[in-house]
Amino acid sequence: xxxxxxxxxxxxxxxxxxxxxxxxxxxxxxxxxxxxxxxxxxxxxxxxxxxxxxxxxxxxxxxxxxxxxxxxxxxxxxxxxxxxxxxxxxxxxxxxxxxxxxxxxxxxxxxxxxxxxxxxxxxxxxxxxxxxxxxxxxxxxxxxxxxxxxxxxxxxxxxxxxxxxxxxxxxxxxxxxxxxxxxxxxxxxxxxxxxxxxxxxxxxxxxxxxxxxxxxxxxxxxxxxxxxxxxxxxxxxxxxxxxxxxxxxxxxxxxxxxxxxxxxxxxxxxxxxxxxxxxxxxxxxxxxxxxxxxxxxxxxxxxxxxxxxxxxxxxxxxxxxxxxxxxxxxxxxxxxxxxxxxx
Numbered sequence: 162x163x164x165x166x167x168x169x170x171x172x173x174x175x176x177x178x179x180x181x182x183x184x185x186x187x188x189x190x191x192x193x194x195x196x197x198x199x200x201x202x203x204x205x206x207x208x209x210x211x212x213x214x215x216x217x218x219x220x221x222x223x224x225x226x227x228x229x230x231x232x233x234x235x236x237x238x239x240x241x242x243x244x245x246x247x248x249x250x251x252x253x254x255x256x257x258x259x260x261x262x263x264x265x266x267x268x269x270x271x272x273x274x275x276x277x278x279x280x281x282x283x284x285x286x287x288x289x290x291x292x293x294x295x296x297x298x299x300x301x302x303x304x305x306x307x308x309x310x311x312x313x314x315x316x317x318x319x320x321x322x323x324x325x326x327x328x329x330x331x332x333x334x335x336x337x338x339x340x341x342x343x344x345x346x347x348x349x350x351x352x353x354x355x356x357x358x359x360x361x362x363x364x365x366x367x368x369x370x371x372x373x374x375x376x377x378x379x380x381x382x383x384x385x386x387x388x389x390x391x392x393x394x395x396x397x398x399x400x401x402x403x404x405x406x407x408x409x410x411x412x413x414x415x416x417x418x419x420x421x422x423x424x425x426x427x428x429x430x431x432x433x434x435x436x437x438x439x440x441x442x443x444x445x446x447x448x449x450x451x452x453x454x455x456x457x458x459x460x461x462x463x464x465x466x467x468x469x470x471x472x473x474x475x476x477x478x479x480x481x482x483x484x485x486x487x488x489x490x491x492x493x494x495x496x497x498x499x500x501x502x503x504x
Contacts, residue, residue, distance in 0.1 A: 186237020196460065201237045203230055212256045212263075223254035223265055229275075243280055246273045253294050257319070258301045266292035272306045274319065284322030288313060294338050298345040305348055307336030314339060314350055314360065326365065331358060338380045343387055351378040357392055359404075373400055373414050380427045384434030389451060391437055395424035399439050401451060420447045420456045 186201045206226035214221055219240070220232040227250065229243040249268035256263045262283065266272045272286040272295050290310025297304050303325065304317045312334060316326035332352035339350045347368070348360045357378055359369035376396035383390045388405040392414075398421075400414035423443030430437050436457065437449045448458040 185239060186232070196458075198460075199237070201232055203232070203239050204228065206250070209250070209252055210254045212254065214256055214260050221254060221256055221263060223251040225250035227251060227267075229254055229263070229265060231277075241280070243275065246275065246282055247271060252292060253296075255296050255304075257297050258299060262319075264295045264297065264304055264306075266295040266306055268292075270308070272304070272315075272317075274304065274322070286315065286317055286322060286324070288315065293336055296340050298341045299343065300345055303341075303345065305339050305341070307339045307350055309335035312336060312352070314348065316348070316362070326362070328360060328365075331360065331367065332356065337378060340381060340383065342383060343385055349381055349383065349390075351381045351392060353377045355394075357381060369404065371402060371409070371414075374398070376424070379425060382429050382437075384430050385432065386434060389430065389434055391428045391430065391451075393425040393428040393439055397421050397423065397425060397441075399425055399428050399437065399449070401437070401454070415454050417449050417454055417456075420449075420459055421445060 185203050186199050189198050189200050201220070204222065204224040204226050206224055209223050209225060211220055211222045213219070213234070218234050220234055221229065222232065223229050227244070227247050229246070229251065230239050231241040232238065233240055246265060247267035247269050251265050251267045254263055254265045261277055262274055263277055264272060264274045268291045270288045270290060270292060272288070272292055274283045275281065276283055286306065288306065288308040288311070290308040292306050292308050295304065295306040297319065302319055304319050306315050306317070307313070312330050312332045314326070314328040314331045314336060315324060317323065318325055331350060332354045334353035337351050337353060339348060341348055342359075346362055348362065349357065350360065351357050355372065355374050355376065355378060357371040358367045360366070361368045371392070374392065374394040374396050376394050378392050378394050380393045381391060388403070390402040390404045391399060392402070393399050397418070399417040401417065402409045402414045417437075417439070421439065421441040421443055423441045425439050425441045427440040428437055430451075435451055437451050439447050439449065446460040447456055449455070450457050
């Protein structure tokens with residue numbers, strides 16, 4: 162993944178003072194939780210993206226507070242804060258495959274490619290509208306960015322900042338996300354126009370157009386073998402498309418529904434493509450069994466609405482209720498256990 166931005170380093174400040182040794186992450190889960198929840202606090206506005214680095218020992222985040230931070234995973238210590246690259250909210254960030262650079266996109270219509278070590282901006286790209294997304298290719302040679310207003314997809318040379326492709330009006334409304342296919346031969350975009358498009362870099366043409374959602378498509382992901390493709394939408398659903406065989410043309414997509422009560426904001430396949438995780442504005446995270454199109458885990462208590470962690474007691478029948486709510490009604494809990502043992 163690669164995205165770069167150029168800017169004058171004189172306008173850039175890397176605030177080392179915020180990299181204090183104080184721990185800023187706290188564990189916020191029940192004592193018996195099997196899935197542990199750790200919360201990192203340090204940004205002063207919404208966090209727009211997060212990426213693991215250095216064998217998961219570091220996390221890079223971007224925020225609407227116009228900053229990028231690098232955190233120590235085990236303690237939550239903020240190791241570095243990057244300032245001055247954007248004059249408005251940062252919409253997305255991505256880390257290059259070699260973890261030497263990262264890219265940010267912003268409401269100030271810019272994409273910046275940064276040197277992770279020095280904090281210098283290597284180059285800056287410009288859009289006519291708000292830049293909503295950015296992403297590095299898997300080999301790190303290219304970076305893509307998408308915008309609103311002109312609904313333009315831009316493809317950049319990561320090293321030089323040269324514009325390789327400028328695809329105007331690839332959609333009829335704002336581009337919401339952009340990714341590279343595993344072989345870096347195609348770019349996939351989603352949009353507020355409720356469509357997903359595959360842009361072939363060899364022919365410079367859109368080869369696939371997917372329709373089926375009834376509201377804005379917020380995000381997408383593709384499995385490592387390109388057999389499965391997922392889209393998430395404000396229509397509260399996730400759809401799985403069989404693009405390998407083209408079965409979606411006759412059968413449509415498989416819809417994953419019923420688990421989110423709010424707009425679905427993101428989706429991501431596991432490395433083997435068997436599971437998919439989705440996040441929603443209803444404050445839930447759901448893990449799906451893709452092949453069987455069923456929910457495996459939902460990280461929210463259906464009773465109190467708080468972030469939910471699976472307990473170590475796997476005998477509970479209702480695994481959608483957190484430990485706190487279960488302990489408030491011990492009689493029901495014990496009855497559930499006895500009923501389960503009899504079945």
